[in-house]
Amino acid sequence: MEVRVVNVRKEFERFPALHDVSLDIRSGELIALLGPSGSGKTTLLRLIAGLERPTKGAIFFGDEDASQKSIQERNVGFVFQHYALFRHMTVADNIGFGLKVRHGAARPSASEIRRRASELLDLVQLSGLEKRYPAQLSGGQRQRVALARAMAIEPKVLLLDEPFGALDAQVRRELRRWLREIHDATGHTTVFVTHDQEEALELADRVVVMSQGRIEQVGSADEIYDMPNSPFVYSFIGESSSLPVKVDNGEIWLADRPIGLPASNAASGEALLYFRPHDVELLDGCSGCIAGTVAASRRVAGTRRVELEIGGERQRVEIELPVDHPAAQKSRVAFRPRRWKLFPAS
Amino acid sequence: MTTAPAQAGWRFRQPSVIPGFGLTLGFSLAYLTLIILIPLSGLVWRSAALGWTDFWAIAMDRRTLNALEISFGAALIAAAVNVVFGTLVAWVLVRYRFPGRRIVDAMVDLPFALPTAVAGISLTTLYAPNGWIGHLLAPLGVKVAYTPLGIVVALVFIGLPFVVRTVQPIMEELDKEVEEAAATLGASRFQIITRVLFPGLAPAIITGFSLAFARGVGEYGSVIFIAGNLPFKSEIAPLLIVIRLEEYNYPAATAIAAIMLALSFLMLLVVNLAQTWSRKRYG
Numbered sequence: 001m002e003v004r005v006v007n008v009r010k011e012f013e014r015f016p017a018l019h020d021v022s023l024d025i026r027s028g029e030l031i032a033l034l035g036p037s038g039s040g041k042t043t044l045l046r047l048i049a050g051l052e053r054p055t056k057g058a059i060f061f062g063d064e065d066a067s068q069k070s071i072q073e074r075n076v077g078f079v080f081q082h083y084a085l086f087r088h089m090t091v092a093d094n095i096g097f098g099l100k101v102r103h104g105a106a107r108p109s110a111s112e113i114r115r116r117a118s119e120l121l122d123l124v125q126l127s128g129l130e131k132r133y134p135a136q137l138s139g140g141q142r143q144r145v146a147l148a149r150a151m152a153i154e155p156k157v158l159l160l161d162e163p164f165g166a167l168d169a170q171v172r173r174e175l176r177r178w179l180r181e182i183h184d185a186t187g188h189t190t191v192f193v194t195h196d197q198e199e200a201l202e203l204a205d206r207v208v209v210m211s212q213g214r215i216e217q218v219g220s221a222d223e224i225y226d227m228p229n230s231p232f233v234y235s236f237i238g239e240s241s242s243l244p245v246k247v248d249n250g251e252i253w254l255a256d257r258p259i260g261l262p263a264s265n266a267a268s269g270e271a272l273l274y275f276r277p278h279d280v281e282l283l284d285g286c287s288g289c290i291a292g293t294v295a296a297s298r299r300v301a302g303t304r305r306v307e308l309e310i311g312g313e314r315q316r317v318e319i320e321l322p323v324d325h326p327a328a329q330k331s332r333v334a335f336r337p338r339r340w341k342l343f344p345a346s
Numbered sequence: 347m348t349t350a351p352a353q354a355g356w357r358f359r360q361p362s363v364i365p366g367f368g369l370t371l372g373f374s375l376a377y378l379t380l381i382i383l384i385p386l387s388g389l390v391w392r393s394a395a396l397g398w399t400d401f402w403a404i405a406m407d408r409r410t411l412n413a414l415e416i417s418f419g420a421a422l423i424a425a426a427v428n429v430v431f432g433t434l435v436a437w438v439l440v441r442y443r444f445p446g447r448r449i450v451d452a453m454v455d456l457p458f459a460l461p462t463a464v465a466g467i468s469l470t471t472l473y474a475p476n477g478w479i480g481h482l483l484a485p486l487g488v489k490v491a492y493t494p495l496g497i498v499v500a501l502v503f504i505g506l507p508f509v510v511r512t513v514q515p516i517m518e519e520l521d522k523e524v525e526e527a528a529a530t531l532g533a534s535r536f537q538i539i540t541r542v543l544f545p546g547l548a549p550a551i552i553t554g555f556s557l558a559f560a561r562g563v564g565e566y567g568s569v570i571f572i573a574g575n576l577p578f579k580s581e582i583a584p585l586l587i588v589i590r591l592e593e594y595n596y597p598a599a600t601a602i603a604a605i606m607l608a609l610s611f612l613m614l615l616v617v618n619l620a621q622t623w624s625r626k627r628y629g
Contacts, residue, residue, distance in 0.1 A: 051526055071529045078530040084523035088545040098531035101541070146527075153531055 001061055001156040001189050002027040003048060008057035010043055017043045018213045020057070025157075025191060030183045032200035033193045035210035036236070041193045042161055044210070048191065049159050050074045061156055077150030077188070081162040083142040085134040091145050092117045092130035098153035120148040123182065140171040147179075151186065160192035164199065176203055197237055201225065209233050231343045234274045241317040243290070243310065244345060245273045252342070255311045260288025260336055270345035275337035277305065278320040282327050283334045291334040292317070299323065308333055386607065393600040404601040409577055410586065413602070416494055417583040418609060421562030424501030425509075428558045429551055431502075432509025439510070440517045454510045457503055462567030469500055470572045492574025497582065500568040505558030512554035516547055548624045556617035563610055 003025040010018040018040045025031050033041040046052045048059055050071040058067045066074055086094050093100075095117040099108050108116070121127050124144040134142055143163060150158060163179070164172040180203055183190055194200050200207045201221040209216045209224060209232075217224060217233045228234040235242070246253040247268050252261045261273075283289045292308030295316065299305075303320045306327075310317060319335055327333050393401060404410060439451050457465065473480045473490040480491060490496045520543060528538045566584040573580040583606055590599035 049530060051530070071526075072532045072534065074530075075532070076530055078527060080523045080527060082521070082523065084521060084527040086524065086528070086542055097528070097533070097541075101528075101531065101533040101537045149527075149531070 003157055003189060004060040006058050008047060008054045010047060010052060011055045016213055021215055023208060023215060025189060027189055028187045030190045030205045032204035032207045033210060034197055034200040034207050036195060039210040040213040041210045045159050045161055045191060045193050049076050049078050075153060075156050077153060077155035077158045079146050079150050079160040079163050081165045083146045085142055085146055087134045090130060091132050094145055095120055095149045095152050116152060120152055124148045139167050140175060158188040158190040162193055231272060239277050240274055241277050243273045243315055243317055245271055247271050254290060258288055259290050263342055266342045271342045272345050273340055273342055275340040277318045279338045280319050280335045281338050283336060286334040289334045289336045291332060294331055294333060389600055389603055393604040396597045396601055401601050404598050405605055410602055412578045413581050413583040413586040417563055420494060420497040420501055421559050424498050424505055424562050425555050425559035427502050428505045428509045429555050432506055432554060433513050433551060436510045436514040436517050440514060454507050458507050465503055466500060466568035466571030469503060473499060491572050494580050496572040497569050497580060500572050501562040501565055504565050504568055505561050508557035508561060509554035513547060513550045516550040520546060549621055552617060552621045552624060556614055560614060
């Protein structure tokens with residue numbers, strides 16, 4: 001089922017949580033809403049589910065306007081960060097709940113519900129735990145039950161709110177891979193919220209980066225990482241360093257000296273230069289480069305992070321060097337970004 | 347691990363980081379003996395002095411049986427009423443924000459604090475055939491004051507805070523997300539309440555019920571004003587005990603008391619078992 005969010009605005013007591021957000025989610029897609037806390041990602045997810053009503057705008061499931069429908073009628077599967085299982089019901093009863101509350105002919109027989117529940121338990125790799133209560137399961141197992149429960153109603157869309165947020169790192173990674181497999185096997189249109197960029201980039205077909213109630217960028221992991229379209233996305237996704245520079249004559253200038261980078265398409269004037277700390281080229285001599293004094297040097301896993309003070313204003317940037325690189329011993333390092341991006345200074 | 351191998355079978359004490367198990371258990375037992383066990387065993391001992399046939403005669407006396415029936419029956423009905431409306435009051439206090447909520451919240455505790463005689467007198471004044479509420483009910487042929495119905499009204503008043511105060515904190519802990527999950531799965535408002543919320547509240551409701559019931563069985567002060575105290579009709583067992591005492595008929599008084607004790611204990615035991623069962627199920 002394809003989902004379209006059209007010009008949705010949401011205010012909580014006059015405080016806007018989402019400004020005019022539009023998003024097209026393709027059928028069968030696994031899409032991540034990524035952003036820092038307060039960016040409106042959970043609000044957007046809850047609006048799609050019908051747990052909140054938009055102040056303005058509409059949400060379409062296929063051609064149907066879902067904003068006119070109640071939560072019950074929307075037929076969405078929702079998975080909460082803290083599982084929200086029914087603790088007085090067994091695992092099997094939890095999974096069968098959505099089928100049991102149906103009325104009349106829509107409700108399958110008791111044996112059919114049982115069969116569906118054990119089928120789903122197989123899918124989430126928890127066969128044999130039908131009779132357990134949620135309190136008797138580990139966090140990872142509970143979240144699998146929650147997912148099975150959401151899928152039991154054959155939802156049009158599967159919505160997950162920080163599904164792995166409450167789990168420890170090891171289980172998280174495992175469940176991440178597992179969720180991808182389940183998605184590929186079942187083909188549900190799936191939207192999940194996360195503040196963990198690694199999770200979003202690894203798992204999702206497309207990532208929606210959000211900030212302060214707006215969508216900053218939508219794209220595949222490659223697009224988001226390699227072609228960030230705003231300073232926010234550049235600094236939020238992965239490591240980044242930035243420097244205030246000047247654009248003049250189709251060249252980038254740092255304190256009256258060209259740094260050897262062309263800027264043919266950029267408008268002249270003040271700008272911010274963004275680059276990845278690991279994507280730099282070290283230079284010996286300096287005719288057209290960025291040079292700085294080493295202020296600090298830290299060993300981080302397989303690389304060495306060097307902090308440089310640049311120019312008279314002692315602007316600090318970070319670059320990454322191989323551990324055994326001789327430049328790390330020097331007091332002055334010159335480099336030039338291999339790939340970079342300019343944003344107009346705000 | 348360097349801990350001792352686990353001992354098989356039943357163990358007297360659970361290992362704990364907090365010392366003083368022996369001291370606290372000893373104190374608890376001594377205290378309970380002094381406060382509860384000695385007076386109660388005195389009661390059993392006194393009534394045992396009566397001899398079995400005399401005891402049985404007093405127990406099977408029509409007046410005694412009626413008084414016990416009224417006491418326990420009215421307490422049961424009042425506790426049941428309180429379960430319904432007490433839960434409702436707790437729901438309103440927990441779920442809604444309205445002006446004066448804190449005042450309503452404080453009002454719930456009044457029956458705890460009010461001298462029961464005051465409650466009895468004011469209820470009687472209200473429900474008497476010429477009282478504010480009584481004169482509205484009189485044309486309908488409903489008599490409240492000086493009937494068993496009046497006893498129920500008094501016990502409802504006395505027992506309400508027990509239900510509200512036991513259910514309220516559990517209700518506050520109910521997870522909003524659980525309700526939302528049920529709603530996304532297609533459950534209607536009614537189904538959410540009956541299938542998701544209520545089972546979670548059941549242990550607390552049972553506790554509230556048993557507290558309100560126990561309080562109702564033992565209530566004296568408020569009831570004697572509104573009950574009218576007609577033997578065989580609206581005479582409660584505690585009053586009968588007082589009457590026997592005033593007649594210097596101590597054996598009869600202790601016998602009735604012992605029966606009340608046994609019945610109360612039995613009913614509380616049943617309620618407790620029900621609770622253990624629901625705790626286990628709803629954990």
